Amino acid sequence: MLTEKQIVEAVSSGKRKGQDEMVRRYASQVFALIVKQVTDEMDAQELTQDTFLKAFRNIEHYDARQSSLGTWLCRIAYHLTLDFLKRRRPLIVSLEDSSVWQTDISDEELEAELSTGNEQRIEHLQELVQQLPDEERMLLTLYYFDDRPLSEIAFITGIAPKALANRLYRIRKKLYKRLKAL
Numbered sequence: 374m375l376t377e378k379q380i381v382e383a384v385s386s387g388k389r390k391g392q393d394e395m396v397r398r399y400a401s402q403v404f405a406l407i408v409k410q411v412t413d414e415m416d417a418q419e420l421t422q423d424t425f426l427k428a429f430r431n432i433e434h435y436d437a438r439q440s441s442l443g444t445w446l447c448r449i450a451y452h453l454t455l456d457f458l459k460r461r462r463p464l465i466v467s468l469e470d471s472s473v474w475q476t477d478i479s480d481e482e483l484e485a486e487l488s489t490g491n492e493q494r495i496e497h498l499q500e501l502v503q504q505l506p507d508e509e510r511m512l513l514t515l516y517y518f519d520d521r522p523l524s525e526i527a528f529i530t531g532i533a534p535k536a537l538a539n540r541l542y543r544i545r546k547k548l549y550k551r552l553k554a555l
Contacts, residue, residue, distance in 0.1 A: 377442045384432045396425055399443050403450045409514050410454050410507065420457055424450040440528045448529040451511065458507040494552070501551050509544045516541055 375383065375394050383391020403424050408417040427449050428435075435445050502510060515526045527534045 377437065380442065381432060381435055381437070384429055392425075392429055395428070395442070395446075399446050400425070402443055403446050406447055406450050406515075406519070407454050409518065410458065410511055416457070420450065420453055423453055427453065440525070444525055444528055448531075451515075451529050455507055455511065497552060497555055498548065501548050505544065505547075509540075509547075512537070512540060513544060 375391070380391050380395050380398070384395060385391075400421060404417060404421045407420045407424075408414065411417045411420060424446060428446055431449075435442065439445075440448070502513060505513070512526070512530070515521050515529065516523070521529075523534045523537055526532075527537050530537065532540065
């Protein structure tokens with residue numbers, strides 16, 4: 374079994390063995406990230422392939438000091454998926470979103486309301502999450518469903534950790550307000 378360093382060296386040298394090992398080791402992780410956002414499995418598979426092709430072409434930009442190889446691949450997949458979704462879905466700006474900031478809600482209140490185990494409430498919450506803009510939905514997926522640390526999500530998305538924490542708070546606040554309106 375090759376180490377990450379050996380995989381990177383092999384891919385850099387154009388060796389098929391390195392490419393095969395990278396795909397074998399990380400394809401399921403990359404596909405899992407993409408398929409949660411792209412409902413068509415064929416599109417998700419194509420985006421997974423595109424992720425690896427882009428990684429092979431840009432392997433010289435990988436820096437092991439910044440992230441693991443898997444996280445770097447997820448960063449590529451994240452951006453390709455967002456681009457794909459933006460091309461596919463028209464931009465919709467909700468006037469309701471601007472009123473979200475007028476209500477001050479504590480973190481504790483948000484968590485208590487959004488984590489209620491009521492089956493119907495969970496279904497409503499899942500529907501509301503699907504209605505979020507692509508980037509917001511992906512941030513929630515990375516943080517809550519994939520259970521990734523903020524530092525890793527920050528690398529994947531290119532958003533500073535503090536700004537990322539603020540975005541997650543605003544997204545939760547938006548969901549809270551919409552859930553209360555139901």
